[in-house]
Amino acid sequence: MDQITVSPITGKVFGALVTDVDLGNLGDDVFACIKSTFLEFGFLVFPGQFLAEESSIAFGERFGELEFGGAPMANQQKLDDGSYGEAFPLETQRMRTNVGNEAWHTDSTYKPVSSKCSMLSAVIVTDEGGETELADMRAGYAALDQATKDRIDTLCAFHSTQFSQANDVGDFPPQDKNSIYHGEAYLRPLVKTHSETGVKSLFIGRHAFGIPGLPRAESRALLRSLLSFVVADEARVYRHKWCPGDTLLWDNRALLHRAMPYEYSKARVLIGTRVAGDPATELAYYPTDPAAQAGRDALVAEHDLLREETKDRRYGATTAAQL
Numbered sequence: 431m432d433q434i435t436v437s438p439i440t441g442k443v444f445g446a447l448v449t450d451v452d453l454g455n456l457g458d459d460v461f462a463c464i465k466s467t468f469l470e471f472g473f474l475v476f477p478g479q480f481l482a483e484e485s486s487i488a489f490g491e492r493f494g495e496l497e498f499g500g501a502p503m504a505n506q507q508k509l510d511d512g513s514y515g516e517a518f519p520l521e522t523q524r525m526r527t528n529v530g531n532e533a534w535h536t537d538s539t540y541k542p543v544s545s546k547c548s549m550l551s552a553v554i555v556t557d558e559g560g561e562t563e564l565a566d567m568r569a570g571y572a573a574l575d576q577a578t579k580d581r582i583d584t585l586c587a588f589h590s591t592q593f594s595q596a597n598d599v600g601d602f603p604p605q606d607k608n609s610i611y612h613g614e615a616y617l618r619p620l621v622k623t624h625s626e627t628g629v630k631s632l633f634i635g636r637h638a639f640g641i642p643g644l645p646r647a648e649s650r651a652l653l654r655s656l657l658s659f660v661v662a663d664e665a666r667v668y669r670h671k672w673c674p675g676d677t678l679l680w681d682n683r684a685l686l687h688r689a690m691p692y693e694y695s696k697a698r699v700l701i702g703t704r705v706a707g708d709p710a711t712e713l714a715y716y717p718t719d720p721a722a723q724a725g726r727d728a729l730v731a732e733h734d735l736l737r738e739e740t741k742d743r744r745y746g747a748t749t750a751a752q753l
């Protein structure tokens with residue numbers, strides 16, 4: 431079998447650089463090796479791949495069904511000739527959502543089935559800013575004291591991107607059941623056992639709110655303190671400085687990630703592919719489930735409070751009138 435080279439990231443408890451591999455042309459034995467390396471390390475960096483959109487899709491599909499594949503995660507529209515036009519204005523919903531993702535999160539926890547893993551491939555990068563940061567929630571959970579582990583063991587939180595947009599950037603997009611601002615909030619455990627490795631991790635991030643059974647202030651404080659704890663140790667946080675051609679793959683079931691700010695008028699193009707979770711292990715419930723009503727109720731109550739509390743934030747003044 432062709433041998434890939436795996437170099438653990440220096441000074442970090444997770445992550446590895448993988449070289450001597452061509453993601454656009456993978457045999458089954460090499461993929462099996464990548465898959466087991468991915469599960470162990472939580473994220474993998476593959477430099478110099480220059481993956482075409484079709485190859486990004488094909489690689490993603492080896493992990494499972496895609497939420498989407500080969501999509502430009504750009505601040506600009508892709509034109510028919512393959513080039514990119516003007517940057518979207520900062521006040522567009524697209525950019526508001528992008529800016530919101532500068533807070534720690536895990537992808538698609540605001541959907542009935544949360545994501546298995548995500549992949550980004552760099553096409554155009556900025557000289558400064560625009561990095562992607564990752565944090566290891568497995569190591570974060572393992573480092574908690576036993577009293578905290580016992581306290582959170584059976585707790586859950588609702589997840590909604592309407593909550594996170596309001597809470598992080600004072601953004602209240604119009605509710606639309608066909609968008610990610612669909613009015614549902616999905617209840618997920620704070621402590622997750624990984625479906626493939628059996629390793630426990632925290633499962634939190636910007637979309638999480640409203641721990642049932644706790645007063646609002648206590649819920650907010652607990653979620654904030656757990657998040658702060660995970661990212662407080664620099665061995666649990668990795669910042670990826672993009673080079674064109676890089677592909678980065680991470681496990682949404684075990685890691686947090688966020689985008690770093692950059693000068694938004696400058697071109698930055700990453701190709702994104704997101705693999706859906708296995709419904710057997712990543713499904714909260716579907717909107718038709720009677721259990722979904724509690725999430726809707728919690729979101730409405732939370733939104734009412736946030737509309738007041740975020741009045742002075744960047745987008746609050748312009749978007750609050752849309753609801």
Ligand SMILES: [Fe+2]
Nearest residue numbers: 531536537687
């Ligand atoms: Fe993300």
